[in-house]
Amino acid sequence: MTATTTAPARREAANPLTAGQLPLWGPWALIGVALAIGAAVSALVAGASGTDFSIVAAVLIAYVLYLVAITVVSQQIEGGRKAADRLVTGVVVGAFVLALVPLVSLVSTVIINGAARFDLQFFTWTMRNVVGEGGGVLHAIIGTLLVTLWAAIISVPVGIFTAIYLVEYGRGRLSQAITFFVDVMTGIPSIVAGLFAYALFALFAGEGVRAGIGGAVALSLLMIPTVVRSTEEMLKLVPNDLREASYALGVPKWLTIAKVVLPTALAGIVTGVTLAIARVIGETAPLLIIAGFTTNMNYNVFDGRMMTLPVFAYNQYVSPGVQEQAYFDRAWTAALVLILIVMLLNVIARIIAKVFAPKAGR
Amino acid sequence: MSKRIETNDLDVYYGDFKAVEGVTIDIEPRSVTAFIGPSGCGKSTVLRTLNRMHEVISGAWVDGEVLLDGANLYAPGVDPVNVRRQIGMVFQRPNPFPTMSIRENVLAGVLLNNRRMSRSDQDDLVERSLRGANLWNEVKDRLNLPGSGLSGGQQQRLCIARAIAVSPEVLLMDEPCSALDPISTLAIEDLIEELKQEYTIVIVTHNMQQASRVSDRTAFFNIAGTGKPGKLIEYDDTTTMFSTPKVQATEDYVSGRFG
Ligand SMILES: Nc1ncnc2c1ncn2[C@@H]1O[C@H](COP(=O)(O)OP(=O)(O)OP(=O)(O)O)[C@@H](O)[C@H]1O
Numbered sequence: 146m147t148a149t150t151t152a153p154a155r156r157e158a159a160n161p162l163t164a165g166q167l168p169l170w171g172p173w174a175l176i177g178v179a180l181a182i183g184a185a186v187s188a189l190v191a192g193a194s195g196t197d198f199s200i201v202a203a204v205l206i207a208y209v210l211y212l213v214a215i216t217v218v219s220q221q222i223e224g225g226r227k228a229a230d231r232l233v234t235g236v237v238v239g240a241f242v243l244a245l246v247p248l249v250s251l252v253s254t255v256i257i258n259g260a261a262r263f264d265l266q267f268f269t270w271t272m273r274n275v276v277g278e279g280g281g282v283l284h285a286i287i288g289t290l291l292v293t294l295w296a297a298i299i300s301v302p303v304g305i306f307t308a309i310y311l312v313e314y315g316r317g318r319l320s321q322a323i324t325f326f327v328d329v330m331t332g333i334p335s336i337v338a339g340l341f342a343y344a345l346f347a348l349f350a351g352e353g354v355r356a357g358i359g360g361a362v363a364l365s366l367l368m369i370p371t372v373v374r375s376t377e378e379m380l381k382l383v384p385n386d387l388r389e390a391s392y393a394l395g396v397p398k399w400l401t402i403a404k405v406v407l408p409t410a411l412a413g414i415v416t417g418v419t420l421a422i423a424r425v426i427g428e429t430a431p432l433l434i435i436a437g438f439t440t441n442m443n444y445n446v447f448d449g450r451m452m453t454l455p456v457f458a459y460n461q462y463v464s465p466g467v468q469e470q471a472y473f474d475r476a477w478t479a480a481l482v483l484i485l486i487v488m489l490l491n492v493i494a495r496i497i498a499k500v501f502a503p504k505a506g507r
Numbered sequence: 508m509s510k511r512i513e514t515n516d517l518d519v520y521y522g523d524f525k526a527v528e529g530v531t532i533d534i535e536p537r538s539v540t541a542f543i544g545p546s547g548c549g550k551s552t553v554l555r556t557l558n559r560m561h562e563v564i565s566g567a568w569v570d571g572e573v574l575l576d577g578a579n580l581y582a583p584g585v586d587p588v589n590v591r592r593q594i595g596m597v598f599q600r601p602n603p604f605p606t607m608s609i610r611e612n613v614l615a616g617v618l619l620n621n622r623r624m625s626r627s628d629q630d631d632l633v634e635r636s637l638r639g640a641n642l643w644n645e646v647k648d649r650l651n652l653p654g655s656g657l658s659g660g661q662q663q664r665l666c667i668a669r670a671i672a673v674s675p676e677v678l679l680m681d682e683p684c685s686a687l688d689p690i691s692t693l694a695i696e697d698l699i700e701e702l703k704q705e706y707t708i709v710i711v712t713h714n715m716q717q718a719s720r721v722s723d724r725t726a727f728f729n730i731a732g733t734g735k736p737g738k739l740i741e742y743d744d745t746t747t748m749f750s751t752p753k754v755q756a757t758e759d760y761v762s763g764r765f766g
């Protein structure tokens with residue numbers, strides 16, 4: 146019996162490939178200890194100087210302590226390479242958490258403040274004849290959806306066709322010029338897009354024009370460069386082999402683009418378009434100028450003022466009535482709804498991307 | 508169903524660079540012709556000029572003529588799309604369409620060209636082409652799974668099935684076995700042997716045994732040095748090329764004494 150138990154043990158000891166290893170719980174234990182020390186130091190400082198206990202200070206102290214401790218301990222037990230690995234892992238995770246802090250804080254603030262008016266009335270009423278409490282944003286939701294939809298209708302075809310031209314046909318000067326102007330367009334301030342749309346529509350409809358479609362035009366100016374850029378990248382990723390395979394079957398170029406290149410890149414294109422929509426759906430300035438604001442429902446993008454969610458939130462915030470809180474609550478909830486719409490868009494895009502993605506067989 | 512290819516004093520360029528010079532060759536219908544030669548001597552380049560795939564590369568152009576049963580492929584007014592419908596191509600790396608199933612890959616020539624075909628005709632064509640490519644038994648139960656899920660050798664045979672499904676007159680193959688194991692290679696060589704009953708086949712290969720096994724005639728290309736154009740050195744029956752070639756360079760190359 147002794148023989149059977151010692152034999153593997155001896156073989157293990159003789160294995161030259163093994164090295165010292167921290168137990169799995171090691172880092173966690175260190176984190177716990179570091180947190181305890183950080184909290185203690187922070188409490189001591191707070192007691193001595195008579196200030197409040199600071200969680201931020203405690204966590205920061207604990208984090209630095211942990212980085213030092215894990216490096217030293219790992220150096221002793223596991224050697225230099227592992228120690229460097231643990232240190233860098235610690236730094237990277239720290240940076241990740243730091244990046245997460247504002248996001249979590251933003252989402253939680255919006256949820257907490259927006260919860261007050263997150264009720265049925267909010268989604269079924271407009272602000273028509275509402276003064277003070279109550280009312281809803283149905284008109285603004287519809288407005289946002291319509292304006293964004295039209296912006297997408299305008300900019301998705303333009304953007305995708307431009308990208309197809311640049312990748313599949315573009316040669317020489319013209320394509321260089323297009324690329325340059327697309328880059329310039331990326332930097333257009335949104336207020337300029339709004340003023341442009343206003344000036345454009347004022348030509349036809351006279352000064353003081355307000356229409357949802359104007360907002361859509363302004364937003365599409367902001368969307369087109371994003372769509373072009375992302376689609377271009379996706380089309381470039383399609384391997385040339387596939388185009389050649391298609392040509393070799395006697396398929397004309399346009400059919401090759403329509404039936405081989407685009408489907409192969411579709412998932413990426415959809416994602417790019419969704420990101421472009423998410424970028425413009427929260428735009429306020431251009432819509433303030435050209436779509437204006439109203440308390441009424443307006444289904445017609447081609448005529449009259451049209452409320453949108455960001456403008457609604459802005460409007461509630463800058464000009465609260467007598468019952469201030471009701472206005473602020475509505476602003477927060479509108480912001481929450483906007484975030485939810487963007488999230489929903491992202492989910493939909495992911496589903497679409499999944500459905501259309503080239504099926505990885507293996 | 509099978510046509511003769513001739514080239515007359517063909518020069519092939521990539522922009523200013525003359526890659527191949529003065530190729531004159533006469534390829535019999537219903538035969539297998541092998542292109543051999545050291546790397547960079549222009550075998551792929553010549554092969555791609557035979558179905559006007561060469562000009563897909565930007566800046567690439569051709570001087571001279573390629574005749575398909577006497578009709579010049581490079582005559583003004585010739586639509587390269589029509590040329591490629593008659594002269595199919597199999598590439599060095601298997602390239603099935605990743606968005607398509609096995610079945611759709613075989614039907615790609617039909618589907619991509621928006622040609623109408625009844626469901627039963629499609630099924631027939633799929634089975635015929637896959638049988639022709641020696642792949643039917645392996646994939647008949649999973650025709651609707653993605654083509655990229657097959658092994659490399661199966662993918663290559665899928666690409667061959669795709670190429671013969673459009674019933675071309677000529678089939679060009681650029682090192683079709685270079686990524687394959689010996690068994691798949693053998694399967695494809697058998698396949699070439701069968702396909703030669705119906706098609707004119709041109710195959711590029713680095714494998715001397717393969718060239719001597721599958722081909723009726725062999726063309727040896729060589730290059731004088733880097734930056735110089737490749738040339739057709741000798742073109743003859745495969746048995747002659749491998750036993751009593753007329754040119755010393757050919758003998759050196761086929762016997763492995765090259766360089
Ligand atoms: N796309 C291209 N652009 C510019 N030059 C090219 C291109 N493709 C090939 N060439 C050049 O043309 C010459 C012939 O190349 P080719 O690919 O035909 O050689 P090959 O005989 O097929 O070689 P291998 O056996 O390695 O495949 C080489 O000098 C190569 O550098």
Ligand SMILES: [Mg+2]
Pocket residue numbers: 550551552681
């Ligand atoms: Mg080659």
